[in-house]
Amino acid sequence: MNLSPDKQREMLRQMLTIRRFEERASADYHAGKIYGVVHCYIGEEAVAVGVCSALETGDQIISTHRGHGHCIAKGADLNRMMAELYGRQGGYCKGKGGSMHIADFGIGMLGANGIVAGGISIVTGAGLAAQMDGNERVAVSFFGDGASNAGPFHECLNIAAAWKLPMLYICENNMYAAQTAAAATHAMPDVAGRAAGYGIPGIVVDGNDIFAVYQAAARAVVRARAGEGPTLIECKTYRWRAHTERVGQPDFRTPGEIESWKAKDPITRLSAQLIAQGSMTDADAKAMDDEVQASIAASVAFAEASPFPTPEQALDDMYAA
Amino acid sequence: MREITYAQAGVEAVAEEMRADPRIFYMSTDPIMPLVKEFGEKRVKATPIAEAALTGISIGAAGSGYRPIMDWRQVTFSFVAMDQIVNQAAKIHYMFGGQRTFPILYRANVGGGTRLAAQHCQCPYSMFMNLSGLKMFLPSTPYDLKGLLKTAIRDNNPVISFESNRLLASKGPVPEEDYAIPLGVADIKRKGSDVTVVAIAWLVHEALAAAEELAKSGISVEVVDPRTLVPLDAEAIRASVRKTGRLVIADEAGPTAGFSAEVAAVVTEDPATFAGLKAPVRRVCALNVPIPYSPQLEDHVFPDRKRIIAGIRDVLDGARPARSA
Numbered sequence: 073m074n075l076s077p078d079k080q081r082e083m084l085r086q087m088l089t090i091r092r093f094e095e096r097a098s099a100d101y102h103a104g105k106i107y108g109v110v111h112c113y114i115g116e117e118a119v120a121v122g123v124c125s126a127l128e129t130g131d132q133i134i135s136t137h138r139g140h141g142h143c144i145a146k147g148a149d150l151n152r153m154m155a156e157l158y159g160r161q162g163g164y165c166k167g168k169g170g171s172m173h174i175a176d177f178g179i180g181m182l183g184a185n186g187i188v189a190g191g192i193s194i195v196t197g198a199g200l201a202a203q204m205d206g207n208e209r210v211a212v213s214f215f216g217d218g219a220s221n222a223g224p225f226h227e228c229l230n231i232a233a234a235w236k237l238p239m240l241y242i243c244e245n246n247m248y249a250a251q252t253a254a255a256a257t258h259a260m261p262d263v264a265g266r267a268a269g270y271g272i273p274g275i276v277v278d279g280n281d282i283f284a285v286y287q288a289a290a291r292a293v294v295r296a297r298a299g300e301g302p303t304l305i306e307c308k309t310y311r312w313r314a315h316t317e318r319v320g321q322p323d324f325r326t327p328g329e330i331e332s333w334k335a336k337d338p339i340t341r342l343s344a345q346l347i348a349q350g351s352m353t354d355a356d357a358k359a360m361d362d363e364v365q366a367s368i369a370a371s372v373a374f375a376e377a378s379p380f381p382t383p384e385q386a387l388d389d390m391y392a393a
Numbered sequence: 394m395r396e397i398t399y400a401q402a403g404v405e406a407v408a409e410e411m412r413a414d415p416r417i418f419y420m421s422t423d424p425i426m427p428l429v430k431e432f433g434e435k436r437v438k439a440t441p442i443a444e445a446a447l448t449g450i451s452i453g454a455a456g457s458g459y460r461p462i463m464d465w466r467q468v469t470f471s472f473v474a475m476d477q478i479v480n481q482a483a484k485i486h487y488m489f490g491g492q493r494t495f496p497i498l499y500r501a502n503v504g505g506g507t508r509l510a511a512q513h514c515q516c517p518y519s520m521f522m523n524l525s526g527l528k529m530f531l532p533s534t535p536y537d538l539k540g541l542l543k544t545a546i547r548d549n550n551p552v553i554s555f556e557s558n559r560l561l562a563s564k565g566p567v568p569e570e571d572y573a574i575p576l577g578v579a580d581i582k583r584k585g586s587d588v589t590v591v592a593i594a595w596l597v598h599e600a601l602a603a604a605e606e607l608a609k610s611g612i613s614v615e616v617v618d619p620r621t622l623v624p625l626d627a628e629a630i631r632a633s634v635r636k637t638g639r640l641v642i643a644d645e646a647g648p649t650a651g652f653s654a655e656v657a658a659v660v661t662e663d664p665a666t667f668a669g670l671k672a673p674v675r676r677v678c679a680l681n682v683p684i685p686y687s688p689q690l691e692d693h694v695f696p697d698r699k700r701i702i703a704g705i706r707d708v709l710d711g712a713r714p715a716r717s718a
Contacts, residue, residue: 132457134453163490164489164490164492165488165489165490165492166490166491167490168487168488168489168490169488169489169490173488173489175489175492176492177456177489177492177493178492182453182456183485183489185481186480187476187480187481189476190449190476190477190480190481192446192449193445193446193447193448193449193450193452193453193477193481194449194450194452194453194456194477194481194485195453196446196449196450196453197449197450197451197452197453197454197455197456197457197461198453198454198456198457199453200450200453200454201453201454201457201458201459202457204418204435204454204459205457205458211453223445223473224445224446224449224476224477227441227443227445227446227447228443228446228449228450230441230443231440231441231443231446231447231450234441388491389486389487389490389491390486390487390525390526391486391526391528391549391550392486392491392494392495392496392549392550393549
């Protein structure tokens with residue numbers, strides 16, 4: 073692996089940005105400034121950042137209901153993200169999408185998606201487009217362990233394998249589909265094992281080790297760009313918070329289990345590595361956090377300054393011209 | 394003018410548009426051989442039987458600059474792709490604030506007459522009409538099918554082309570030169586003054602036969618073919634009803650929350666049209682059962698020219714219909 077100190081620091085900054093963005097989103101949700109629902113990605117940041125660090129600008133990704141991390145890792149604008157959560161005109165979707173439907177097609181982020189497994193086929197279409205273009209772009213599907221039990225996952229892996237599409241299928245296995253433990257719904261412990269049924273590589277990585285995630289993704293990207301087809305990468309990880317931020321959500325996980333995963337925090341881990349290898353100091357780490365916090369505060373200020381849509385704007389964008 | 398079949402008109406429309414625009418490609422579990430021969434297997438893809446995936450793949454390819462055509466073949470095969478149709482294709486432009494366009498044509502055959510029983514003889518277009526974000530049509534002639542398909546392929550939104558099983562082999566005049574028919578424009582298939590029959594697909598032809606029959610007894614029937622289901626040309630229908638004062642709606646689907654209910658609503662909620670009605674609106678629809686196999690059963694379930702004639706006589710008498718069926 074050949075990652076410059078700058079790149080490694082940038083990976084840390086992105087993970088930290090996801091963490092701070094969601095801490096603020098959670099707080100503002102509970103304060104009544106953000107509506108509906110927020111699904112926090114906290115604890116899983118190394119997956120989005122590790123994978124997206126292996127991508128180029130023209131590559132495309134698709135996300136899930138737990139999508140803030142993927143947006144930020146692909147380079148989305150925090151201001152427009154926060155404004156979308158606030159339901160404002162200045163949001164990515166002009167206030168029509170909210171937390172579960174942030175997209176930025178301009179940066180190759182094809183959208184968060186409120187339906188489990190709903191995005192897998194769409195981004196596979198982006199992979200097909202890349203193959204037809206012959207431009208060596210790749211497309212990446214992020215999804216959870218829950219989605220790996222749904223039909224479109226299997227249909228798409230088969231098609232991508234049969235047509236050798238330039239795809240990365242990234243399973244974020246956080247061990248729970250909403251409240252239901254994967255152990256109760258999967259016959260095999262590793263989702264990656266299913267790749268064998270489609271004749272493609274299936275790789276298990278520690279999803280809290282950002283360099284392991286990056287390396288696996290980088291190899292899969294090389295394979296995809298070379299026209300050799302898709303790879304399934306399963307990142308074992310954990311979400312620290314409940315399935316959603318809604319008050320009264322049941323959470324059957326034990327405090328001991330949650331604490332054991334907090335001890336494997338991918339951000340603390342990378343920060344300690346960078347300090348230990350002399351790539352940054354404690355003071356640098358503190359300064360980075362301050363900058364990130366300032367960018368989050370600025371995104372909130374942007375959101376609050378952005379007007380709400382007018383009621384009549386509910387009728388806009390029904391059809392394309 | 395030369396005559397070609399409804400099925401040939403569909404192939405011609407696709408082929409002409411594919412020649413004009415290299416971004417168009419075609420996916421079907423059962424590829425159309427003339428298209429494969431002309432455009433090759435890269436642009437006319439034989440797919441696995443995986444409609445959920447392929448319906449979604451169409452969306453992603455469209456968002457990436459292509460103009461996919463996904464042929465579900467029979468509409469029944471689209472039901473396994475309901476998430477991709479309902480939650481994704483119909484909503485993706487609006488939900489993301491209009492960031493990208495998603496030019497997709499979905500094709501689906503509908504209707505009975507094929508003796509294929511409940512799962513393959515269906516007219517579920519009102520399920521799709523109920524969604525916001527899709528456009529759709531169901532033409533009755535080769536001319537209309539070709540012209541509407543050409544418009545749909547050029548449209549920057551997801552459009553569903555419902556195509557009538559009963560009409561695939563029927564012939565009609567289609568000009569050699571390029572033409573397109575705009576979506577949302579009804580066609581008066583026969584002018585008349587006593588009663589308006591709004592009919593779609595095969596029932597347009599049954600309505601025309603009924604009109605011919607009734608003309609012998611001096612009854613003048615106007616046959617309006619909306620052609621497009623969404624957007625519906627409500628004004629053309631209302632204008633005809635304001636002229637005749639009577640309305641019969643003929644649909645191969647069942648009546649419940651269907652196309653026929655929508656037509657009845659757009660006519661009766663318009664004050665001027667409602668004020669001009671001389672009789673209650675009459676619907677002539679399929680019976681509310683899954684389509685049975687045996688010809689004696691299937692033919693009883695679907696409406697035909699006899700039932701249209703009965704419906705017309707009902708509204709001419711001004712009699713309240715017993716039950717719409």
